[in-house]
Amino acid sequence: MSGETTPGEKTQVGGAQGSSGEVIDLTNVPLKPLGKREISQLEMALIIGTLYRPEILELIRDPVERSTWVDSLAVAAGAYARMKAGLPVSQIAEELGRSETTIRSHLNMKTKAGKLVHETYEKLKKGELKLVVPFIRTPVAGCEEQVKALEGELEKQRNRLKELEAKISELTEAVKQREEEIQGLRSGAEALKRELEERVKELESCRSNVDSMRKTLEDAARLLQEALSMLQHVANHG
Template sequence: MVDTISTQSEKIDIDFKSIPLNPLGKNDIKKLETFLIIGTLYRPEILELIKDPNERSTWIDSLAIAAAAYARYKAGMPISLIADELGRSEETIRNHISGKTKAGSLIIETYEKIKSGQLNLILSFNSSNKELDELKNQVKNLKEEIEKLKGERDELKNIINNKEETIKSLQIEIGRIKSDLDKISREKEEIINKYKLLQSKLLEIKRILENI
């Protein structure tokens, strides 16, 4: 008896024409962000890179942040707000949206291809059930990695926020101490002036007494 392997042939034609290139709201931003990631991830050089588990997390995180930043930038969102929303520094966001980073450069190239209508992506699968299950597991693992990275990002963001609050408290305390020191300095100056005045009066009284 010969075992047969069931195969399935699937094609997914992704329509990039309906993508909002200048998003007007959160839904539009999410659409553009998602399609920028998809359009970039399926570039041959990126597919090759993410085969390596050591490179996968780094690339997916970088591309996800670059796509999210660029989509928000195209929606007219200020860089400071993008940085705050994505938990990255303003410098990192600027580098992504200007194409100074590799991830940012790839995302911008994808955007320009979408804009010019040059990007056509058809995903073709001709796989056994076993291979499809493996692909599903890979997708699941990638999603878990993204969620893990998001969790780490949020944790770091909370740590930074807590440190910022501590710094603010210390700055307030330093300001209070400085104010107290200034007050003490002024009081000291007043005491010195009063002492000098008192000395002057004592000398004057002494001279008067000597002349009696």
């Protein structure tokens, strides 16, 4: 193709900001890419440059057209970028997952996508491709009143937060006092428990002594009874 740049040459479209939008900078897009990275750069530039054409923007409003058209455009741009890098049709078809017939149709501009991508490339090469992204300005009418209302609500919430924090502090102090009281009661209960245990031990000791004394008395009573029986026997037979 006549008038092409030498390998590695870049386009000279600079980025600038206009009154109605921002110009996308395509200065560093390689027209004769070397390697996968530069191929991807040219491929993306061709896709974006073609999509921003008015007739394409109108076309892709239709969901049905969009699904088929965007896919066709992506294949055409990918094929064109790889062709400019010197890749053979067979390799392009393999990388893009399409038949060689489809790739040739795009490259030979027999498809609408292929023709538009070629036109985009020519504009890119001549420095005529300027993509302006319009600014989106949000309406500001009534915003001040809304801001004031929100600020007022925020102040109310802040005051409410202070009240809650004060209440929490008060309850925390009350809980602390109750915890101290509970700790005092717990200590008293522990002391009573220890005293009760001592009393139980003393009681058990007393019970043991009583049992021992009862046994001793029972033994003494039995011996006394035996002695009385013997004396009675002697008296009767004396």
